[in-house]
Amino acid sequence: MQSIREKFKDLTHEDLRDWAGDRIYQRGKDYTSCVSQLSRTEDGTLVAWVSGNDEYATWVRHEGQADFDYNCTCPYDYGPCKHAVAVLLAAASRIRQRKEIPLLAPDDELYLEAFETAQDDWDDEDDTAPSFVPPAPGTIKSAQNLEKLLAEKSRDQLQRLLVNLAGEFPDVARRIREKGQLESGKVDQLVRSLRKEIRKLTAQEAWYSHWEHRGNLPDYSHLEKQLLALLNNGNADAVMELGEELWTRGIEQVEQSDDEGMTAEAISACLAIVLKALPQTSLSPAEQLLWLAKHELDDQYGLLGDIDSIVNNPRYTPQHWREVAAAIEEMLGRLKVSKTSEFSKRYYRERLVLRLRDVYVRAEQTAKVIPLLEREAPHTHCYKELVKALRNAGDFDRARAWCIKGFRKTIKKAPGIADGLQRQLRKLATDExxxxxxxxxxxxxxxxxxxxxxxxxxxxxxxxxxxxxxxxxxxxxxxxxxxxxxxxxxxxxxxxxxxxxxxxxxxxxxxxxxxPNWELLIEIAILEKRLDDAVAIYQERPAARHWGYSVDEALAKAVAASHPDIALRIWHTIAESLIGQVKPKAYKEAAKYLRKMHQVFQQTARQGDWTALIQDLRIRHKAKRRLMQVLDELTKNRKLV
Structure with a gap:
């Protein structure tokens, strides 16, 4: 296994900057002194505490070349964080000083905090965590010690312990009281208590500022646990009753929330238990399905989540679905047809029609699908669904006719639908x-x-x-x-x-x-690997007509080996443009292009040209102190160790 020194020997500060981004890299440098208990695991993973607004457990693992895997207990989740950069820089400093990085024990608090948190995150996202994360034996050992300690106590001692805990921690008292209500059959008391809790939670203002790391988020975790406890004790109807209250009030709260969807997720977790209870309620199977259909129609925020496990349940027969179809047909018949083509006016009707279509399929009434969509297409613009149904039925002529009719009806006020119908015509042509x-x-x-x-x-x-x-x-x-x-x-x-x-x-x-469309002509020449043509078009393009540098950058990247002078010219132009903004942030951005130039100068044995370029920039921009600092960084030895 490679030592940490061997892994670091070819890494540069530029590798680290490219991985983390200039802003995070610079902030990480400032946090190097905040790193404590720098350690390593058997596989070379670096682990440390990094102090910031709080103390965070951070680990970083070199994956090869300039790639790293990492995790940090800080709230930043937009890529590598400054704490990960700080750990790498602190490790590099330790290696340069020829100091040992000690091995971290698996039962150390840092180990448990760093890897238990990482393990929990992976468990939430996937059933399989990365193989290199070691187990956390300290957790198992702690639980075993606690069991042994409690087993040694008498019944009276345990009772006094629980009473004392209940007096000190209100949540413990509530859990004991609620468990007693369930076990004694006093469900009505618990339901009344939970209904009050729902009203209290949904009355709160839900907001959160990611940048300030503060806000007010209603805590639905207790409600979620109690709904599950009710269900596990055979009280599905009580769960549904509470779920209806949460649905009505929760939607209003989510509509007014400003919390990046966190309250909606919490309510959705509670409603997942309500959905689990639905098949166990006293409602008839058809009533259960109709409840689900009606609530899904009103679910603008995705609170119900995945309902497939219910609608695909074999306990619901085609006859049950036919009863649901009849009820939705009645709902559709009561809706007035909007005289306008505005999206908001036809949205609910369209959702109802598409729900009825799906119900027809489950009710084994597929013969009703196409007539339904043909009747409703002029009112709901569900032309795409109609055309798909006709294509699946092999009726290409009617599908084409409806495509053309729908296109002409929607091209002015609903061009997105018209575009979709044009794509359907292309698919029809493919089919034929x-x-x-x-x-x-x-x-x-x-x-x-x-x-x-x-x-x-x-x-x-x-x-x-x-x-x-x-x-x-x-x-x-x-x-x-x-x-x-x-x-x-x-x-x-x-x-x-x-x-x-x-x-x-x-x-x-x-x-x-x-x-001429110079940019696309250049892009196509690059696509076709006509690099000489791409360069010729670039040189032909008038300098005044310019809308950014994206195509120029693509060209420079493509021709850096074949036409290095063109690549150098492009990068130099972009760098000078950024320097001309006279902003520290722009100077750092310009450094990216200067680094690209440095690589080409090195590859073409023109180190003197690189030195002359930097000297020229220093002379012409000597008054720009922050730029001088950036240039100093560029010319330093870039090896990490």
Whole structure:
């Protein structure tokens, strides 16, 4: 196994900066002095306490090259944290001083805090935690010691202990009281108490500031435990009664909350127990399913979570589903048809229609699905679902007719639906083997939204019918001139048919593009590995017409080996632009591009040019003190150890 020194020997500060990001790297440097009890495990994982607003247990493990695995008990969860960086820098400092990093014992408090927390996190996300996380024997040993201690006490001693704990900790008293109510059959008392708790919890203002790490979050954990206890004691109806109260009041609380969804998650955990209770209630199977359908329709915040385990339960027969279908048909019949095409007006009706569609399938009444969708499509815009149903039934002609009809109905006020119907027409063409029409729709996509992804999709479709060269010539000409290859439905050199639907000029974004489209021409040349052409287009492009550096960066990365001077020019231009902003943050960003230049200078044996560049920047910007600090960092020895 590699020693920590061997793992660190090829790592640089730039590797660490690239991994964590400049901001986190800089903050991590400031926290190096806050690292204590720096230790290691048998596999070379670094572990330490890092002091901040609190004391955090942090571990970092080198995975190879400049990659690290890590975990920290701090609340930051947007990538590597400053504490992980601090641990790595502290370890590097210890290695440079030729000091030993001691082995951490598995029963040490730091070990237990660091790896128990990591284990809990993985248990929440996946059944399998990474194999390198060792077990936490201290936890097992602690529980065994506690059992042994209690076993030595008499009944009276245990009773006095519980009474004292109940007097000191109200939660213990409540748990004992509630357990007694359940065991003695006094469920009504417990339900009344929990109903009061629901009203108290849902009346709280729920908010949380991630940046300030403070807020007010209602604690639903006790309610969740008691709902489960009620259910386990055979009181499913009581759970449903409380669940109804929580549903009504909880939705109102979630609507007004500003807490990154944390209250919604807590309520959802309680409602998961309500859903578990549903099949055990005194409601008939059809009533249970209808309860679920009605609540799902009103569930705008996903509070019910996954309901598949219920609706897929074999205890619900097609006859039960037919009863549900009849009830939803009645609900739909009572709804008035909106005279407007506004989304909000048709949203509820659309959800009801799609729920009824699903119920028909489970009720083995699939013959009702297409007539339902045909009746409702003009009112709910569920054209996509109708077309899919017709495609699945093999009725391609009606599917195509509804696609075209729906497209014309939605293109002005619901263009997203119209786009989806255009895609359905392309899929229909694929189903029927009309690959020339498939390519025509791909070309329509490209001319509306020119991009490298659309170009590749068009290429794949055109190659399938052996017309790519003609299509490619027309596409590249369009990107140069802005002239569409098809006008008024006809063009001698264009090999593709006219699509069945056409977007009006107002709905065609490419009409607003400037031509030549230099950026996309460069991107396509890079895609096709025509690097000489990409460089030529870049040099041809007027300097004044510029909308950012993303394409320039892509070009520099692609040609750094074949055309190093072009890459250097691009990175130099970007760096100078950032330095010109006269902001410390921009200086750090500029350093990224200067580092790229340094790599190319090294690879091409031009260290003198690198030295001259840095000297020139120092002379021209000598008044920018923060920039001078950044340049100092660039020219230091970058090895960690």
């Amino acid at each position: 083997g009309r690959f020339d029409l498939v390519a025509a729709y791909r070309s329509q996509d490209f001319f509306r939204h020119p991009s490298d992804e659309a170009y590749l999709a068009l290429k794949e479709a055109a190659e399938k019918i052996d017309v790519w060269q003609a299509v490619r010539c027309a596409v590249l000409d369009y990107l140069r001139t802005g002239n569409l290859p098809v006008k008024d439905g006809f063009h001698l050199s264009w090999p593709l048919p006219v699509p069945e639907i056409e977007f009006e000029q107002a709905q065609t974004p490419s009409r607003r593009l400037n031509f």
